[in-house]
Amino acid sequence: MNLTAALARLLIFPGLLFAVPAAWFFLWVERKAVALMQGRIGPPFMQPFYDFIKLLGKSTPPRSGVAGLLMKVWPLIAVSAAAGAVGLLPVLPSSGGFQGDLILLLALLELPSMCIIAAGFSSRSIFGEIGSAREAVLSVAYNVVFLLAIISIAASQHTFRLEALAQMPVSPVHWLGVLMRCLGVLAILVCLPAKLHINPFSLPNAEQEIYSGPMTEYAGPELAMWELSHGLEWVAATGLAATLVAPVVAILVAPHLIVWWLAALLFVALSFGVVLLLSVVAAATARLAIDTTVRFYWQCTLIFAVLAISSALFMRLRS
């Protein structure tokens, strides 16, 4: 990959130029879909953008000391990490150079969550601290399953390279590999509501209980950055699921007809589908308590993820 292609990927597609409008669009889709399913009208199309602009125009309360400085820094790190994660997604085919690595992508996906935890504790608000503690516990709970699912996919493909993971051998089609991929993606999908803080795992930012938790003390441009980072997380997380599902869809529908624009279209369509699916889950469920959440991930879903990784390892030993 030459420098121009790398910059285009980071800044245009699927980087910032695509990711920022897509972040607002996905936030709107989620809010609108949940509203429609609850018999409400929901926000207008431009609402997330208007919210962002309005927050940018507001002033922030003066904060002194290291805690104040850190509170300014966390949202910026979160936005950068989420934007970097989106830029790394292997949507378009490329050749040579640095093509992204699954471990780096996972680290970038995890950074916003860690920033949220740090931000809640930096704010010294009791609601922020409760929210951060919940986020930390939630992160430990779902990440075990999430990482096992990712590792199972990587193990079945024998690689951590994103480019390789975004493609599957078309001929001959390895149906056990397809099954492994589907199992892994399913486990990832189970983790996404927790990663994106939507129902039933919205307890870190429970508005009615702890006033948005770690975000309680944030206002103005800093809150706008948090909103943007949340939107970018949506794009990155749903995009990750889409890039992992896309090869399976391509094999099933048109194994030899993958061109760059079709790959991009498939990526957008699958991401949109994942957003809709998550919206249905959010609308259909109520918020779970932290102990129920941990039990869900460590008792129910962990078995599922262990099954996926053991099958992947078995497949690797067989081959």
Add this chain to the structure above:
Amino acid sequence: MNILTMLWKNLWGGSRTMLFPARPKVSKGYRGLVRFDPALCTGCAICKFRCTARAIEFRAGKGEFTWSYDPGQCTFCGRCVEGCKTHALSQDSECPPVYLTIGELKNSYTVARKPPAPKPAAAAPPTAAGPTADSATGGAQ
């Protein structure tokens, strides 16, 4: 699965909320804005005393009185309407309209006091002695 059926029905059943400034339909017996009929009011001011939200003001003057109503303060409890013996007050059975400036719906009436109604003719004195207080109470000691 019931919840999914419900969501599906909601998705295609239209929204129950409405865009501003549309107002929802109301059920029978809905308590809306208080309406005042100056022709029926006797100026007893019982409505002012029954109004715990202080939405009704009453100022007595010479030969006239001023009755004011502020819907912004009103809780639409209907106690004023219940207490009005002459039925000078009534309540709308529709949602209050949307207003954009403070006090836009506030209204005030200055009403001339009516001359006192002629006293009814004195009742004829009883022909036989009525029961005494003691007998009325049963003579309890």
